Amino acid sequence: MKSHFPLIGVTLDSELPATEDRAGYSRFPWYAIRQNYMDMIAACGGLPVALGHDASQAAAMVARLDGLVVTGGAFDVPPDLYGASDQHASVQTKPRRTVAETDLIHAAMARGIPILGICGGMQLLAVMMGGWLVQHIPDTYPAALAHEQLNPRDEAGHAVNVVAGTHLARLVGQDRLAVNSSHHQAVGDAGRAVICATAPDGIVEAIELPGHPFCIGVQWHPEFGISAGDRLLFEGLIDAARQIRT
Template sequence: MSARLPLIGVTLDSEPPAPQGTGGYSRFPWYAIRQNYMDIIAACGGLPVALGHDPAMAAAMVARLDGLVVTGGAFDVPPDLYGAPDVHISVQTKPRRTMAEAALVEAAMAKSMPILGICGGMQLLAVLLGGTLVQHIPDTYCAALAHEQPNPRDEAGHDVYIMAGTQLARLVGAGRLPVNSSHHQAVRDAGRGVICARASDEVVEALELPGYPFCIGVQWHPEFGISAGDRLLFEGLIDAARQAGI
């Protein structure tokens, strides 16, 4: 009999209904996820399952899982969640999604469940750990890299530099990784977390939670598998989920 595959919950994006006559996907609200999120989890030995947006069901969902991936998307964490007095004009939110993901992360952390936050998922993780965000990178970093890269997302946009001695460094076995980049916000401080990677312009690229079995957030999209480090990140998550389930 084969070993049980760790069940990895993957958060979904949500989209509004398309106006009548526009030819959109559906005239009703719908969930969405890129195929490569699910594919890389399966390729690394996990069993991916999609999670809907119902905060009241979060604890019940997490009770069935071995690990959690909080995905990214073209939206922002509501600034009031980290005490920002003003809202930048570029900020777009999806409150229902954020509420559901926050409930999932909190339920997962109560069980010390392995968690991987990706792009916006990393930013939410930072906020839930008591951190804050930069609402628009160009307004804070005058010499910022192109963090919303013009080239395709399955290509590298820039490198990130990983701090020696961190869990992330041990996991990927490198101090520097080429990554893709698709974000206009960034972590300002990580609260109870520790910043473990930055870009050359000092924008925060990864964080982790010391003393936790596996709680890592990365600002890039490792599901595209641009480097060996991307796959090692998912393998680390799934191995931690496997160990937790033994």
């Protein structure tokens, strides 16, 4: 009998070697992830496994997974991927990571396994769906909320309004969620995905792909478990992944 604990791949961040002028875990390139990503998946009944950035292995990795979580990080999707000719001064990219995550998402979609994109992971999903990004919220929307919140990330930064009738709404069972906020970019257009949550200022906060068993991206970081809806989102991912195992 197959395990009831589905295997969930979690993408890693990559960091430069530590130097005399730059602190870090190692003087060699290193991968990084916050413990709460893995802890939340485990608490919701999944078996989390970390995924490196070798794009040539993406299909082989996904072939063994029951679900995929594309995490966030302090970097941006390269603007050329969504047809932008200019790059804002604030934009920082990690091309090797983005190439690997793009291939992982392609493979996960081809297999029809559940996908959860978080923060930058949501933005990459939108771009892959044919959408584009606002490169720096304060420049484009000067009256917007503070989406890079000043208070700790394990506290709420603002609320989001969940669109009725969406997959996200069915999962969380609420029309409004308190969320944290740690991003300077935003989805300007979701392409063939649909918007399923927005901030009070109109900034896109969640997207989903109709027709896919579970393909949701959220702009906040639900691994912190700020509201009951955060855990319900992960439980929904694990439940969908469990169906792959049966």
